[in-house]
Amino acid sequence: MKKLLLLTFALMMVAFLAACGSTSEAGETSASEGTTEKMTVTHELGETEISKNPKNVVVFDYGVLDSLDKLGVEVAGVPQAMVPAYLEKYTDTEKYKNVGTLKEADFEAINAMKPDLIIISGRQAEMYEEFASIAPTIHMAVDTNNYMDSFTENMTLLGEIFGKEEQVKEELATVNTEIEGVKEAVGKSDEKALILLANEGKISAYGPASRFGIIHDVFGVPAADEGIEVSTHGQSVTFEYILDKNPDIIFVVDRNAAVGAGASAKDSLENELVQKTNAFKNGKIIYLDPDYWYMSGGGFESVSAMVKEIQSAYK
Structure with a gap:
Protein backbone atom coordinates (compact mmCIF):
# COMPACT_ATOMS: atom_id res chain seq x y z
CA MET A 1 0.00 0.00 0.00
CA LYS A 2 2.84 2.32 0.94
CA LYS A 3 4.62 1.56 -2.32
CA LEU A 4 1.39 2.25 -4.23
CA LEU A 5 1.03 5.65 -2.54
CA LEU A 6 4.64 6.55 -3.33
CA LEU A 7 4.17 5.52 -6.96
CA THR A 8 0.97 7.55 -7.22
CA PHE A 9 2.70 10.60 -5.69
CA ALA A 10 5.63 10.24 -8.08
CA LEU A 11 3.33 10.07 -11.08
CA MET A 12 1.47 13.15 -9.88
CA MET A 13 4.76 15.08 -9.55
CA VAL A 14 5.83 14.08 -13.06
CA ALA A 15 2.48 15.26 -14.46
CA PHE A 16 2.75 18.52 -12.50
CA LEU A 17 6.29 19.25 -13.73
CA ALA A 18 5.29 18.42 -17.29
CA ALA A 19 2.38 20.84 -17.04
CA CYS A 20 4.68 23.56 -15.68
CA GLY A 21 7.10 22.94 -18.50
CA SER A 22 4.32 23.25 -21.06
CA THR A 23 3.09 26.47 -19.52
CA SER A 24 6.61 27.95 -19.54
CA GLU A 25 7.19 27.03 -23.18
CA ALA A 26 3.84 28.47 -24.18
CA GLY A 27 4.68 31.67 -22.35
CA GLU A 28 8.03 31.95 -24.14
CA THR A 29 6.36 31.38 -27.50
CA SER A 30 3.78 34.00 -26.73
CA ALA A 31 6.47 36.45 -25.68
CA SER A 32 8.45 35.64 -28.79
CA GLU A 33 5.43 36.19 -31.00
CA GLY A 34 4.83 39.55 -29.35
CA THR A 35 8.42 40.76 -29.84
CA THR A 36 8.70 43.67 -32.24
CA GLU A 37 11.66 43.52 -34.60
CA LYS A 38 13.73 46.69 -34.60
CA MET A 39 15.94 48.28 -37.24
CA THR A 40 18.15 51.36 -37.34
CA VAL A 41 17.67 53.76 -40.23
CA THR A 42 20.50 56.12 -41.17
CA HIS A 43 19.16 59.19 -42.93
CA GLU A 44 20.20 62.75 -43.77
CA LEU A 45 19.27 64.07 -40.32
CA GLY A 46 20.69 61.26 -38.19
CA GLU A 47 20.08 57.67 -37.08
CA THR A 48 16.70 56.47 -35.89
CA GLU A 49 15.70 53.16 -34.37
CA ILE A 50 12.26 52.10 -35.55
CA SER A 51 10.00 49.08 -35.31
CA LYS A 52 9.45 47.05 -38.45
CA ASN A 53 5.92 46.95 -39.87
CA PRO A 54 4.69 50.03 -37.96
CA LYS A 55 0.92 50.36 -37.98
CA ASN A 56 0.30 53.95 -36.94
CA VAL A 57 2.22 55.98 -39.53
CA VAL A 58 2.25 59.71 -40.30
CA VAL A 59 3.59 60.72 -43.73
CA PHE A 60 4.58 64.26 -44.73
CA ASP A 61 6.06 63.44 -48.14
CA TYR A 62 3.57 62.88 -50.96
CA GLY A 63 6.10 60.86 -52.98
CA VAL A 64 6.43 58.43 -50.08
CA LEU A 65 2.64 58.43 -49.67
CA ASP A 66 2.34 57.65 -53.40
CA SER A 67 4.66 54.66 -52.97
CA LEU A 68 3.03 53.32 -49.81
CA ASP A 69 -0.33 53.54 -51.58
CA LYS A 70 1.12 51.53 -54.47
CA LEU A 71 2.48 48.94 -52.03
CA GLY A 72 -0.86 48.64 -50.22
CA VAL A 73 0.47 50.03 -46.93
CA GLU A 74 -2.07 51.98 -44.87
CA VAL A 75 -1.13 55.26 -43.19
CA ALA A 76 -2.88 57.06 -40.35
CA GLY A 77 -2.16 60.73 -40.93
CA VAL A 78 -1.20 63.09 -43.77
CA PRO A 79 -1.16 66.86 -44.36
CA GLN A 80 -4.41 67.29 -46.27
CA ALA A 81 -4.15 70.91 -47.46
CA MET A 82 -2.67 70.25 -50.93
CA VAL A 83 -2.93 66.52 -51.54
CA PRO A 84 -2.32 65.68 -55.23
CA ALA A 85 -5.50 64.86 -57.11
CA TYR A 86 -4.49 61.26 -57.76
CA LEU A 87 -4.11 60.73 -54.00
CA GLU A 88 -7.41 62.42 -53.20
CA LYS A 89 -8.65 59.52 -51.07
CA TYR A 90 -6.27 60.70 -48.32
CA THR A 91 -8.38 63.83 -47.82
CA ASP A 92 -11.07 61.70 -46.19
CA THR A 93 -11.00 63.03 -42.62
CA GLU A 94 -12.93 60.04 -41.32
CA LYS A 95 -10.21 57.61 -42.42
CA TYR A 96 -7.09 59.75 -42.19
CA LYS A 97 -6.03 62.31 -39.61
CA ASN A 98 -5.19 65.78 -40.92
CA VAL A 99 -1.75 66.61 -39.46
CA GLY A 100 -1.37 70.15 -40.77
CA THR A 101 0.31 71.37 -43.94
CA LEU A 102 3.64 70.61 -45.60
CA LYS A 103 5.15 73.69 -43.97
CA GLU A 104 3.16 73.87 -40.73
CA ALA A 105 2.68 70.61 -38.90
CA ASP A 106 -0.10 70.21 -36.34
CA PHE A 107 2.08 68.82 -33.57
CA GLU A 108 -0.81 68.66 -31.11
CA ALA A 109 -2.77 66.41 -33.46
CA ILE A 110 0.28 64.27 -34.20
CA ASN A 111 1.10 63.85 -30.53
CA ALA A 112 -2.48 62.78 -29.80
CA MET A 113 -2.16 60.05 -32.45
CA LYS A 114 0.84 58.47 -30.69
CA PRO A 115 2.34 57.36 -34.04
CA ASP A 116 4.78 54.49 -34.39
CA LEU A 117 6.64 56.26 -37.19
CA ILE A 118 6.77 59.70 -38.83
CA ILE A 119 8.22 60.14 -42.32
CA ILE A 120 9.26 63.64 -43.45
CA SER A 121 11.30 65.19 -46.27
CA GLY A 122 12.89 68.51 -47.22
CA ARG A 123 9.95 70.80 -46.54
CA GLN A 124 9.83 69.65 -42.90
CA ALA A 125 13.57 69.22 -42.22
CA GLU A 126 13.77 72.25 -39.93
CA MET A 127 11.09 70.74 -37.69
CA TYR A 128 12.86 67.38 -37.33
CA GLU A 129 13.61 67.70 -33.60
CA GLU A 130 9.97 68.47 -32.81
CA PHE A 131 8.80 65.45 -34.79
CA ALA A 132 11.46 63.22 -33.21
CA SER A 133 10.35 64.26 -29.71
CA ILE A 134 6.94 62.73 -30.47
CA ALA A 135 7.87 59.51 -32.27
CA PRO A 136 10.68 57.88 -34.29
CA THR A 137 11.14 60.11 -37.33
CA ILE A 138 13.04 59.48 -40.55
CA HIS A 139 13.88 61.91 -43.35
CA MET A 140 13.27 60.55 -46.85
CA ALA A 141 13.91 62.99 -49.69
CA VAL A 142 15.15 62.36 -53.22
CA ASP A 143 18.64 63.67 -53.91
CA THR A 144 18.21 65.46 -57.24
CA ASN A 145 21.97 65.26 -57.85
CA ASN A 146 21.70 61.48 -57.83
CA TYR A 147 18.03 60.94 -58.55
CA MET A 148 17.64 57.29 -59.43
CA ASP A 149 20.12 55.94 -56.87
CA SER A 150 18.41 58.03 -54.20
CA PHE A 151 14.94 56.97 -55.37
CA THR A 152 15.98 53.32 -55.41
CA GLU A 153 17.44 53.56 -51.90
CA ASN A 154 14.25 55.18 -50.58
CA MET A 155 11.98 52.57 -52.14
CA THR A 156 14.20 49.73 -50.95
CA LEU A 157 14.07 51.16 -47.43
CA LEU A 158 10.26 51.31 -47.54
CA GLY A 159 10.28 47.65 -48.58
CA GLU A 160 12.45 46.73 -45.60
CA ILE A 161 10.39 48.72 -43.12
CA PHE A 162 7.00 47.39 -44.23
CA GLY A 163 7.96 43.87 -45.34
CA LYS A 164 7.37 44.59 -49.04
CA GLU A 165 10.82 43.76 -50.38
CA GLU A 166 9.72 41.62 -53.32
CA GLN A 167 6.98 44.01 -54.42
CA VAL A 168 9.47 46.89 -54.32
CA LYS A 169 11.88 44.97 -56.54
CA GLU A 170 9.11 44.38 -59.06
CA GLU A 171 8.01 48.03 -59.06
CA LEU A 172 11.60 49.25 -59.44
CA ALA A 173 12.13 46.88 -62.36
CA THR A 174 9.02 48.29 -64.05
CA VAL A 175 10.16 51.90 -63.59
CA ASN A 176 13.66 51.13 -64.88
CA THR A 177 12.22 49.46 -67.97
CA GLU A 178 10.08 52.55 -68.61
CA ILE A 179 13.15 54.78 -68.23
CA GLU A 180 15.08 52.74 -70.77
CA GLY A 181 12.17 53.28 -73.15
CA VAL A 182 12.24 57.08 -72.84
CA LYS A 183 16.05 57.14 -73.11
CA GLU A 184 15.80 55.20 -76.36
CA ALA A 185 13.25 57.69 -77.73
CA VAL A 186 15.37 60.67 -76.64
CA GLY A 187 18.47 59.13 -78.19
CA LYS A 188 16.86 59.23 -81.62
Missing part, protein backbone atom coordinates in the same frame (compact mmCIF):
# COMPACT_ATOMS: atom_id res chain seq x y z
CA SER A 189 16.46 63.02 -81.46
CA ASP A 190 18.88 65.95 -81.30
CA GLU A 191 16.27 68.36 -79.90
CA LYS A 192 17.34 70.48 -76.93
CA ALA A 193 14.97 71.33 -74.11
CA LEU A 194 14.46 74.05 -71.53
CA ILE A 195 12.69 73.38 -68.23
CA LEU A 196 10.65 76.25 -66.79
CA LEU A 197 8.78 76.74 -63.53
CA ALA A 198 5.98 79.30 -63.86
CA ASN A 199 4.93 81.04 -60.66
CA GLU A 200 2.50 83.98 -60.57
CA GLY A 201 3.72 85.48 -63.83
CA LYS A 202 7.41 84.90 -63.06
CA ILE A 203 9.51 82.18 -64.66
CA SER A 204 12.57 80.25 -63.51
CA ALA A 205 14.77 77.93 -65.52
CA TYR A 206 16.15 74.60 -64.33
CA GLY A 207 19.00 72.62 -65.85
CA PRO A 208 21.06 69.48 -65.13
CA ALA A 209 21.48 68.47 -61.45
CA SER A 210 18.55 70.70 -60.49
CA ARG A 211 15.19 70.03 -58.88
CA PHE A 212 13.80 68.82 -62.22
CA GLY A 213 17.17 67.70 -63.56
CA ILE A 214 15.97 64.12 -63.93
CA ILE A 215 14.87 65.19 -67.42
CA HIS A 216 18.49 65.80 -68.41
CA ASP A 217 20.44 63.60 -65.99
CA VAL A 218 18.36 60.42 -66.16
CA PHE A 219 16.21 60.62 -69.27
CA GLY A 220 19.08 62.01 -71.33
CA VAL A 221 17.34 65.06 -72.81
CA PRO A 222 19.99 67.58 -74.04
CA ALA A 223 19.78 70.97 -72.32
CA ALA A 224 19.25 74.18 -74.29
CA ASP A 225 21.44 75.88 -71.67
CA GLU A 226 24.09 73.87 -69.80
CA GLY A 227 24.99 76.80 -67.56
CA ILE A 228 21.77 77.31 -65.62
CA GLU A 229 22.32 78.09 -61.96
CA VAL A 230 21.50 75.13 -59.73
CA SER A 231 19.18 76.12 -56.89
CA THR A 232 15.92 75.04 -55.29
CA HIS A 233 14.05 77.97 -56.78
CA GLY A 234 15.77 77.87 -60.17
CA GLN A 235 17.38 80.70 -62.12
CA SER A 236 15.10 83.66 -62.69
CA VAL A 237 14.86 84.32 -66.44
CA THR A 238 13.04 86.57 -68.91
CA PHE A 239 11.06 85.85 -72.04
CA GLU A 240 13.96 87.38 -74.00
CA TYR A 241 16.20 84.70 -72.49
CA ILE A 242 13.84 81.97 -73.70
CA LEU A 243 13.91 83.36 -77.24
CA ASP A 244 17.69 83.69 -77.12
CA LYS A 245 18.13 80.03 -76.13
CA ASN A 246 15.44 79.05 -78.66
CA PRO A 247 14.77 75.56 -77.27
CA ASP A 248 13.24 72.86 -79.45
CA ILE A 249 11.15 71.69 -76.50
CA ILE A 250 9.95 73.60 -73.46
CA PHE A 251 8.82 71.62 -70.41
CA VAL A 252 6.69 73.74 -68.09
CA VAL A 253 5.85 73.09 -64.43
CA ASP A 254 2.96 75.35 -63.42
CA ARG A 255 3.29 76.02 -59.69
CA ASN A 256 0.04 77.99 -59.63
CA ALA A 257 -1.82 74.89 -60.79
CA ALA A 258 -0.07 72.81 -58.12
CA VAL A 259 -1.12 75.01 -55.22
CA GLY A 260 -4.46 76.05 -56.69
CA ALA A 261 -3.69 79.75 -57.01
CA GLY A 262 -3.38 82.29 -59.82
CA ALA A 263 -3.93 82.13 -63.55
CA SER A 264 -2.70 79.37 -65.83
CA ALA A 265 0.95 79.62 -66.88
CA LYS A 266 -0.05 79.29 -70.50
CA ASP A 267 -1.77 82.68 -70.43
CA SER A 268 1.48 84.53 -69.74
CA LEU A 269 4.06 82.15 -71.17
CA GLU A 270 2.91 81.84 -74.75
CA ASN A 271 3.44 85.51 -75.63
CA GLU A 272 4.83 87.07 -78.82
CA LEU A 273 8.46 86.35 -77.87
CA VAL A 274 7.95 82.71 -76.96
CA GLN A 275 5.87 82.17 -80.09
CA LYS A 276 9.05 82.77 -82.10
CA THR A 277 10.82 79.74 -80.56
CA ASN A 278 11.18 76.36 -82.24
CA ALA A 279 9.30 74.82 -79.33
CA PHE A 280 6.17 76.88 -79.99
CA LYS A 281 6.37 76.53 -83.77
CA ASN A 282 6.67 72.73 -83.47
CA GLY A 283 3.89 72.43 -80.91
CA LYS A 284 6.34 71.26 -78.26
CA ILE A 285 5.57 73.35 -75.22
CA ILE A 286 4.76 70.52 -72.84
CA TYR A 287 2.84 71.40 -69.66
CA LEU A 288 3.87 68.81 -67.10
CA ASP A 289 1.46 67.62 -64.43
CA PRO A 290 2.41 69.67 -61.34
CA ASP A 291 1.00 67.02 -59.01
CA TYR A 292 3.77 64.67 -60.08
CA TRP A 293 6.57 67.17 -60.69
CA TYR A 294 6.02 69.76 -57.96
CA MET A 295 4.11 67.94 -55.21
CA SER A 296 4.92 64.23 -55.19
CA GLY A 297 8.09 63.47 -57.14
CA GLY A 298 10.02 60.42 -56.05
CA GLY A 299 7.08 58.01 -55.75
CA PHE A 300 6.42 54.86 -57.74
CA GLU A 301 3.41 56.32 -59.53
CA SER A 302 4.83 59.81 -59.92
CA VAL A 303 8.16 58.71 -61.43
CA SER A 304 6.36 56.40 -63.84
CA ALA A 305 4.04 59.25 -64.88
CA MET A 306 7.01 61.61 -65.25
CA VAL A 307 8.67 59.18 -67.65
CA LYS A 308 5.51 58.97 -69.76
CA GLU A 309 5.12 62.76 -69.92
CA ILE A 310 8.66 63.28 -71.20
CA GLN A 311 8.26 60.46 -73.69
CA SER A 312 5.15 62.17 -75.08
CA ALA A 313 7.40 64.91 -76.49
CA TYR A 314 9.11 62.41 -78.77
CA LYS A 315 6.12 60.88 -80.52
Whole structure:
Protein backbone atom coordinates (compact mmCIF):
# COMPACT_ATOMS: atom_id res chain seq x y z
CA MET A 1 0.00 0.00 0.00
CA LYS A 2 2.84 2.32 0.94
CA LYS A 3 4.62 1.56 -2.32
CA LEU A 4 1.39 2.25 -4.23
CA LEU A 5 1.03 5.65 -2.54
CA LEU A 6 4.64 6.55 -3.33
CA LEU A 7 4.17 5.52 -6.96
CA THR A 8 0.97 7.55 -7.22
CA PHE A 9 2.70 10.60 -5.69
CA ALA A 10 5.63 10.24 -8.08
CA LEU A 11 3.33 10.07 -11.08
CA MET A 12 1.47 13.15 -9.88
CA MET A 13 4.76 15.08 -9.55
CA VAL A 14 5.83 14.08 -13.06
CA ALA A 15 2.48 15.26 -14.46
CA PHE A 16 2.75 18.52 -12.50
CA LEU A 17 6.29 19.25 -13.73
CA ALA A 18 5.29 18.42 -17.29
CA ALA A 19 2.38 20.84 -17.04
CA CYS A 20 4.68 23.56 -15.68
CA GLY A 21 7.10 22.94 -18.50
CA SER A 22 4.32 23.25 -21.06
CA THR A 23 3.09 26.47 -19.52
CA SER A 24 6.61 27.95 -19.54
CA GLU A 25 7.19 27.03 -23.18
CA ALA A 26 3.84 28.47 -24.18
CA GLY A 27 4.68 31.67 -22.35
CA GLU A 28 8.03 31.95 -24.14
CA THR A 29 6.36 31.38 -27.50
CA SER A 30 3.78 34.00 -26.73
CA ALA A 31 6.47 36.45 -25.68
CA SER A 32 8.45 35.64 -28.79
CA GLU A 33 5.43 36.19 -31.00
CA GLY A 34 4.83 39.55 -29.35
CA THR A 35 8.42 40.76 -29.84
CA THR A 36 8.70 43.67 -32.24
CA GLU A 37 11.66 43.52 -34.60
CA LYS A 38 13.73 46.69 -34.60
CA MET A 39 15.94 48.28 -37.24
CA THR A 40 18.15 51.36 -37.34
CA VAL A 41 17.67 53.76 -40.23
CA THR A 42 20.50 56.12 -41.17
CA HIS A 43 19.16 59.19 -42.93
CA GLU A 44 20.20 62.75 -43.77
CA LEU A 45 19.27 64.07 -40.32
CA GLY A 46 20.69 61.26 -38.19
CA GLU A 47 20.08 57.67 -37.08
CA THR A 48 16.70 56.47 -35.89
CA GLU A 49 15.70 53.16 -34.37
CA ILE A 50 12.26 52.10 -35.55
CA SER A 51 10.00 49.08 -35.31
CA LYS A 52 9.45 47.05 -38.45
CA ASN A 53 5.92 46.95 -39.87
CA PRO A 54 4.69 50.03 -37.96
CA LYS A 55 0.92 50.36 -37.98
CA ASN A 56 0.30 53.95 -36.94
CA VAL A 57 2.22 55.98 -39.53
CA VAL A 58 2.25 59.71 -40.30
CA VAL A 59 3.59 60.72 -43.73
CA PHE A 60 4.58 64.26 -44.73
CA ASP A 61 6.06 63.44 -48.14
CA TYR A 62 3.57 62.88 -50.96
CA GLY A 63 6.10 60.86 -52.98
CA VAL A 64 6.43 58.43 -50.08
CA LEU A 65 2.64 58.43 -49.67
CA ASP A 66 2.34 57.65 -53.40
CA SER A 67 4.66 54.66 -52.97
CA LEU A 68 3.03 53.32 -49.81
CA ASP A 69 -0.33 53.54 -51.58
CA LYS A 70 1.12 51.53 -54.47
CA LEU A 71 2.48 48.94 -52.03
CA GLY A 72 -0.86 48.64 -50.22
CA VAL A 73 0.47 50.03 -46.93
CA GLU A 74 -2.07 51.98 -44.87
CA VAL A 75 -1.13 55.26 -43.19
CA ALA A 76 -2.88 57.06 -40.35
CA GLY A 77 -2.16 60.73 -40.93
CA VAL A 78 -1.20 63.09 -43.77
CA PRO A 79 -1.16 66.86 -44.36
CA GLN A 80 -4.41 67.29 -46.27
CA ALA A 81 -4.15 70.91 -47.46
CA MET A 82 -2.67 70.25 -50.93
CA VAL A 83 -2.93 66.52 -51.54
CA PRO A 84 -2.32 65.68 -55.23
CA ALA A 85 -5.50 64.86 -57.11
CA TYR A 86 -4.49 61.26 -57.76
CA LEU A 87 -4.11 60.73 -54.00
CA GLU A 88 -7.41 62.42 -53.20
CA LYS A 89 -8.65 59.52 -51.07
CA TYR A 90 -6.27 60.70 -48.32
CA THR A 91 -8.38 63.83 -47.82
CA ASP A 92 -11.07 61.70 -46.19
CA THR A 93 -11.00 63.03 -42.62
CA GLU A 94 -12.93 60.04 -41.32
CA LYS A 95 -10.21 57.61 -42.42
CA TYR A 96 -7.09 59.75 -42.19
CA LYS A 97 -6.03 62.31 -39.61
CA ASN A 98 -5.19 65.78 -40.92
CA VAL A 99 -1.75 66.61 -39.46
CA GLY A 100 -1.37 70.15 -40.77
CA THR A 101 0.31 71.37 -43.94
CA LEU A 102 3.64 70.61 -45.60
CA LYS A 103 5.15 73.69 -43.97
CA GLU A 104 3.16 73.87 -40.73
CA ALA A 105 2.68 70.61 -38.90
CA ASP A 106 -0.10 70.21 -36.34
CA PHE A 107 2.08 68.82 -33.57
CA GLU A 108 -0.81 68.66 -31.11
CA ALA A 109 -2.77 66.41 -33.46
CA ILE A 110 0.28 64.27 -34.20
CA ASN A 111 1.10 63.85 -30.53
CA ALA A 112 -2.48 62.78 -29.80
CA MET A 113 -2.16 60.05 -32.45
CA LYS A 114 0.84 58.47 -30.69
CA PRO A 115 2.34 57.36 -34.04
CA ASP A 116 4.78 54.49 -34.39
CA LEU A 117 6.64 56.26 -37.19
CA ILE A 118 6.77 59.70 -38.83
CA ILE A 119 8.22 60.14 -42.32
CA ILE A 120 9.26 63.64 -43.45
CA SER A 121 11.30 65.19 -46.27
CA GLY A 122 12.89 68.51 -47.22
CA ARG A 123 9.95 70.80 -46.54
CA GLN A 124 9.83 69.65 -42.90
CA ALA A 125 13.57 69.22 -42.22
CA GLU A 126 13.77 72.25 -39.93
CA MET A 127 11.09 70.74 -37.69
CA TYR A 128 12.86 67.38 -37.33
CA GLU A 129 13.61 67.70 -33.60
CA GLU A 130 9.97 68.47 -32.81
CA PHE A 131 8.80 65.45 -34.79
CA ALA A 132 11.46 63.22 -33.21
CA SER A 133 10.35 64.26 -29.71
CA ILE A 134 6.94 62.73 -30.47
CA ALA A 135 7.87 59.51 -32.27
CA PRO A 136 10.68 57.88 -34.29
CA THR A 137 11.14 60.11 -37.33
CA ILE A 138 13.04 59.48 -40.55
CA HIS A 139 13.88 61.91 -43.35
CA MET A 140 13.27 60.55 -46.85
CA ALA A 141 13.91 62.99 -49.69
CA VAL A 142 15.15 62.36 -53.22
CA ASP A 143 18.64 63.67 -53.91
CA THR A 144 18.21 65.46 -57.24
CA ASN A 145 21.97 65.26 -57.85
CA ASN A 146 21.70 61.48 -57.83
CA TYR A 147 18.03 60.94 -58.55
CA MET A 148 17.64 57.29 -59.43
CA ASP A 149 20.12 55.94 -56.87
CA SER A 150 18.41 58.03 -54.20
CA PHE A 151 14.94 56.97 -55.37
CA THR A 152 15.98 53.32 -55.41
CA GLU A 153 17.44 53.56 -51.90
CA ASN A 154 14.25 55.18 -50.58
CA MET A 155 11.98 52.57 -52.14
CA THR A 156 14.20 49.73 -50.95
CA LEU A 157 14.07 51.16 -47.43
CA LEU A 158 10.26 51.31 -47.54
CA GLY A 159 10.28 47.65 -48.58
CA GLU A 160 12.45 46.73 -45.60
CA ILE A 161 10.39 48.72 -43.12
CA PHE A 162 7.00 47.39 -44.23
CA GLY A 163 7.96 43.87 -45.34
CA LYS A 164 7.37 44.59 -49.04
CA GLU A 165 10.82 43.76 -50.38
CA GLU A 166 9.72 41.62 -53.32
CA GLN A 167 6.98 44.01 -54.42
CA VAL A 168 9.47 46.89 -54.32
CA LYS A 169 11.88 44.97 -56.54
CA GLU A 170 9.11 44.38 -59.06
CA GLU A 171 8.01 48.03 -59.06
CA LEU A 172 11.60 49.25 -59.44
CA ALA A 173 12.13 46.88 -62.36
CA THR A 174 9.02 48.29 -64.05
CA VAL A 175 10.16 51.90 -63.59
CA ASN A 176 13.66 51.13 -64.88
CA THR A 177 12.22 49.46 -67.97
CA GLU A 178 10.08 52.55 -68.61
CA ILE A 179 13.15 54.78 -68.23
CA GLU A 180 15.08 52.74 -70.77
CA GLY A 181 12.17 53.28 -73.15
CA VAL A 182 12.24 57.08 -72.84
CA LYS A 183 16.05 57.14 -73.11
CA GLU A 184 15.80 55.20 -76.36
CA ALA A 185 13.25 57.69 -77.73
CA VAL A 186 15.37 60.67 -76.64
CA GLY A 187 18.47 59.13 -78.19
CA LYS A 188 16.86 59.23 -81.62
CA SER A 189 16.46 63.02 -81.46
CA ASP A 190 18.88 65.95 -81.30
CA GLU A 191 16.27 68.36 -79.90
CA LYS A 192 17.34 70.48 -76.93
CA ALA A 193 14.97 71.33 -74.11
CA LEU A 194 14.46 74.05 -71.53
CA ILE A 195 12.69 73.38 -68.23
CA LEU A 196 10.65 76.25 -66.79
CA LEU A 197 8.78 76.74 -63.53
CA ALA A 198 5.98 79.30 -63.86
CA ASN A 199 4.93 81.04 -60.66
CA GLU A 200 2.50 83.98 -60.57
CA GLY A 201 3.72 85.48 -63.83
CA LYS A 202 7.41 84.90 -63.06
CA ILE A 203 9.51 82.18 -64.66
CA SER A 204 12.57 80.25 -63.51
CA ALA A 205 14.77 77.93 -65.52
CA TYR A 206 16.15 74.60 -64.33
CA GLY A 207 19.00 72.62 -65.85
CA PRO A 208 21.06 69.48 -65.13
CA ALA A 209 21.48 68.47 -61.45
CA SER A 210 18.55 70.70 -60.49
CA ARG A 211 15.19 70.03 -58.88
CA PHE A 212 13.80 68.82 -62.22
CA GLY A 213 17.17 67.70 -63.56
CA ILE A 214 15.97 64.12 -63.93
CA ILE A 215 14.87 65.19 -67.42
CA HIS A 216 18.49 65.80 -68.41
CA ASP A 217 20.44 63.60 -65.99
CA VAL A 218 18.36 60.42 -66.16
CA PHE A 219 16.21 60.62 -69.27
CA GLY A 220 19.08 62.01 -71.33
CA VAL A 221 17.34 65.06 -72.81
CA PRO A 222 19.99 67.58 -74.04
CA ALA A 223 19.78 70.97 -72.32
CA ALA A 224 19.25 74.18 -74.29
CA ASP A 225 21.44 75.88 -71.67
CA GLU A 226 24.09 73.87 -69.80
CA GLY A 227 24.99 76.80 -67.56
CA ILE A 228 21.77 77.31 -65.62
CA GLU A 229 22.32 78.09 -61.96
CA VAL A 230 21.50 75.13 -59.73
CA SER A 231 19.18 76.12 -56.89
CA THR A 232 15.92 75.04 -55.29
CA HIS A 233 14.05 77.97 -56.78
CA GLY A 234 15.77 77.87 -60.17
CA GLN A 235 17.38 80.70 -62.12
CA SER A 236 15.10 83.66 -62.69
CA VAL A 237 14.86 84.32 -66.44
CA THR A 238 13.04 86.57 -68.91
CA PHE A 239 11.06 85.85 -72.04
CA GLU A 240 13.96 87.38 -74.00
CA TYR A 241 16.20 84.70 -72.49
CA ILE A 242 13.84 81.97 -73.70
CA LEU A 243 13.91 83.36 -77.24
CA ASP A 244 17.69 83.69 -77.12
CA LYS A 245 18.13 80.03 -76.13
CA ASN A 246 15.44 79.05 -78.66
CA PRO A 247 14.77 75.56 -77.27
CA ASP A 248 13.24 72.86 -79.45
CA ILE A 249 11.15 71.69 -76.50
CA ILE A 250 9.95 73.60 -73.46
CA PHE A 251 8.82 71.62 -70.41
CA VAL A 252 6.69 73.74 -68.09
CA VAL A 253 5.85 73.09 -64.43
CA ASP A 254 2.96 75.35 -63.42
CA ARG A 255 3.29 76.02 -59.69
CA ASN A 256 0.04 77.99 -59.63
CA ALA A 257 -1.82 74.89 -60.79
CA ALA A 258 -0.07 72.81 -58.12
CA VAL A 259 -1.12 75.01 -55.22
CA GLY A 260 -4.46 76.05 -56.69
CA ALA A 261 -3.69 79.75 -57.01
CA GLY A 262 -3.38 82.29 -59.82
CA ALA A 263 -3.93 82.13 -63.55
CA SER A 264 -2.70 79.37 -65.83
CA ALA A 265 0.95 79.62 -66.88
CA LYS A 266 -0.05 79.29 -70.50
CA ASP A 267 -1.77 82.68 -70.43
CA SER A 268 1.48 84.53 -69.74
CA LEU A 269 4.06 82.15 -71.17
CA GLU A 270 2.91 81.84 -74.75
CA ASN A 271 3.44 85.51 -75.63
CA GLU A 272 4.83 87.07 -78.82
CA LEU A 273 8.46 86.35 -77.87
CA VAL A 274 7.95 82.71 -76.96
CA GLN A 275 5.87 82.17 -80.09
CA LYS A 276 9.05 82.77 -82.10
CA THR A 277 10.82 79.74 -80.56
CA ASN A 278 11.18 76.36 -82.24
CA ALA A 279 9.30 74.82 -79.33
CA PHE A 280 6.17 76.88 -79.99
CA LYS A 281 6.37 76.53 -83.77
CA ASN A 282 6.67 72.73 -83.47
CA GLY A 283 3.89 72.43 -80.91
CA LYS A 284 6.34 71.26 -78.26
CA ILE A 285 5.57 73.35 -75.22
CA ILE A 286 4.76 70.52 -72.84
CA TYR A 287 2.84 71.40 -69.66
CA LEU A 288 3.87 68.81 -67.10
CA ASP A 289 1.46 67.62 -64.43
CA PRO A 290 2.41 69.67 -61.34
CA ASP A 291 1.00 67.02 -59.01
CA TYR A 292 3.77 64.67 -60.08
CA TRP A 293 6.57 67.17 -60.69
CA TYR A 294 6.02 69.76 -57.96
CA MET A 295 4.11 67.94 -55.21
CA SER A 296 4.92 64.23 -55.19
CA GLY A 297 8.09 63.47 -57.14
CA GLY A 298 10.02 60.42 -56.05
CA GLY A 299 7.08 58.01 -55.75
CA PHE A 300 6.42 54.86 -57.74
CA GLU A 301 3.41 56.32 -59.53
CA SER A 302 4.83 59.81 -59.92
CA VAL A 303 8.16 58.71 -61.43
CA SER A 304 6.36 56.40 -63.84
CA ALA A 305 4.04 59.25 -64.88
CA MET A 306 7.01 61.61 -65.25
CA VAL A 307 8.67 59.18 -67.65
CA LYS A 308 5.51 58.97 -69.76
CA GLU A 309 5.12 62.76 -69.92
CA ILE A 310 8.66 63.28 -71.20
CA GLN A 311 8.26 60.46 -73.69
CA SER A 312 5.15 62.17 -75.08
CA ALA A 313 7.40 64.91 -76.49
CA TYR A 314 9.11 62.41 -78.77
CA LYS A 315 6.12 60.88 -80.52
